[in-house]
Amino acid sequence: MFELDDTQRAFESVARAWCEGTLAPAVPALEAGEVLPYDLLRALGRDLGIADLLAAVGERRLAQLAGAAGAGQSGARGGDDGSEAGLGGDPLLTSILLKEICRVSPGFGMVLLATLGCAMTIVARGSADMIERYALPLLRFETIGAWALTEPGAGSDAFGGMRTTAVVEGETLVLNGEKTFISNSPYADVVTVYARVRAGAAAARVRPVLVERGTAGFAATPPMRKMGMHDSPTGAIFLSDCRVPLRHLLGTLEPAAAGAARGGAALETLTLERAVMPAMCLGIIERCVEASIRHAKTRQQFGRPLAEFQAIAFKLARMELALENARNLVFKLAWAQRRRALDARLASLAKLYCAEQAVLAALDAIQIHGGAGYMADLPLEKLMRDAKMFEIGGGTNEMQLQAIARAVLA
Ligand SMILES: Cc1cc2nc3c(=O)[nH]c(=O)nc-3n(C[C@H](O)[C@H](O)[C@H](O)COP(=O)(O)OP(=O)(O)OC[C@H]3O[C@@H](n4cnc5c(N)ncnc54)[C@H](O)[C@@H]3O)c2cc1C
Structure with a gap:
């Protein structure tokens, strides 16, 4: 395994x-x-x-x-x-x-x-x-696709605070609302937009609705300026009486089955996202550990390689520990997915740990490389800026802790 x-x-x-x-x-x-x-x-x-x-x-x-x-x-x-x-x-x-x-x-x-x-x-x-x-x-x-859940007033509380609506009018859905921080949205051809879908007097239900770029009433902003992930365009979406065919409703308006988690399709996708983000973080950790070991062995100060200073060697030892744990979690996630036993606890736990360790590994790698680590010629400063996103996107660290606590206390 x-x-x-x-x-x-x-x-x-x-x-x-x-x-x-x-x-x-x-x-x-x-x-x-x-x-x-x-x-x-x-x-x-x-x-x-x-x-x-x-x-x-x-x-x-x-x-x-x-x-x-x-x-x-x-x-x-x-x-x-x-x-x-x-x-x-x-x-x-x-x-x-x-x-x-x-x-x-x-x-x-x-x-x-x-x-x-x-x-x-x-x-x-x-x-x-x-x-x-x-x-x-x-x-x-x-x-190109985008997946739009977050709103200006609804981030961690994406479901409770959601304002975007989709009203069923005959064979049409009429969408109104705003989404923000959406990856790919400045250029996406297709967006799955989460909205409170209302049909007649029945209670509204949060469902994904497919909206195509170019539909009247759909507008996407240019890419936002941000700390890292500069190679991933992120933007906002505005929906103003945006009309799409009813068949663009993904799923049905039936109430969720008894015992189903609040959040339905969005939570399924979030769990999958949380289950793959650890592997993304593992890539950052792996690269940082490899580069740091190489550098510590070759860079000399005070007539000795950096690796001979205990402060540096212990940093490398902790980075190696994080690498081993992150790798094991990625293997366990794949094992759980194969057995169709992936649950929110495991996905959140792995995402939280790997995101935290990716940020720490990137910071340690920069420290071990000194001034060179801070320079953009090496990949480390990009890895550090990009790593921080994993502590926020797909649910913040705090939200992962909440999901884990909820699971163990259930
Ligand atoms: C680069 C990037 C790409 C993204 N891409 C997408 C995308 O493609 N699609 C999409 O839908 N979203 C996307 N997001 C949005 C992301 O999922 C949200 O930013 C995230 O869920 C946090 O929401 P928020 O920014 O509104 O923060 P808030 O919810 O306002 O949280 C602010 C702080 O308060 C804390 N907090 C909130 N509630 C609690 C609580 N109950 N207890 C303790 N602490 C709490 C949070 O943990 C956080 O530290 C992206 C974000 C970024 C940065």
Whole structure:
């Protein structure tokens, strides 16, 4: 369980070669905003065969829906949606890909994650027609997706504070509201927008609604300026009497099953996001540990390598401990996903630990490299700026603690 098999190791090595050979040289231009990351995303899909592997996830879901229809069941939502299976049916391959990308550019990892978050919401909740029309092109990176839950007044309390509404008028949904800090939104072709959906006098329910760029009443801001993840465009979305066909409602308006967690589709996607972010953080930790060991062994001060100073050696020992723990958590998450036993406790626990350790590892790596670590010529200062996002996005550290506490106290 704690070692990669031959296929996984081979995949890791081709992913590393791509990230070091193709992604890394592009990072300065991406960070400067001189080029957008989407051509590179398409190259990733093509060069590593990722697009075909991802499309296969959508096609598996289509086959399930066809089977359910043949058996006279409703396949509109829930059940075995294939979303937990991962690339090539192996969740560890998804983790390896994200880890390798984030060794070089966590921001680019976010670009991929946002598109997948959008696509997998459609795969899990959409009809066969919606999957064919929207999810498959997203999974092949022919189009770009965004996943919009956060609002100016609703971040950690995304469900309680949500103001965005979608009112059913015949065969149309009319959306009004505002979303913010949405990855990919400045350029996304398709956005899954969470809204309080109201039909007649029935109580409103929070559901994802698919909105296409170019729909009247939909506006996206240019990218926001931010601390890190400069290669991942982030923006706000405004919806003003934005009308979309009723079939763009992902899932149904039926009440959630008894005992189902508050948050439904959003929580499913958040749990999946929390389950893959640890692998992204692992990439940061791994790169920082490797670079720090190398530097400590070669950089001499006071006539000795830095590694011979206990203060530095102990820092490296703690970084190695974090690396081992983070790697084990990523393996455990993949094991849980394979057994369909992924729960909010494990996902939150892993995300919290790995995010905290990624920030610490990046800060320690900079310290060990001294002034050179602070300079943009080395990747460490970018890794530190990008790492901080993982303590906020996908739910803050405090929200992960709350989820873990809720689970253990239930
Ligand atoms: C780069 C980036 C990309 C993002 N991409 C997306 C995206 O694609 N889609 C999307 O929907 N969102 C996205 N987000 C938004 C992100 O999920 C939110 O920023 C996050 O959930 C926190 O919400 P908030 O910013 O409103 O902070 P707030 O909820 O205002 O929290 C502020 C502080 O208060 C703390 N706090 C809040 N409530 C409690 C409590 N009950 N107990 C203790 N402490 C509490 C928080 O932990 C935090 O430290 C992104 C954010 C960033 C930075």
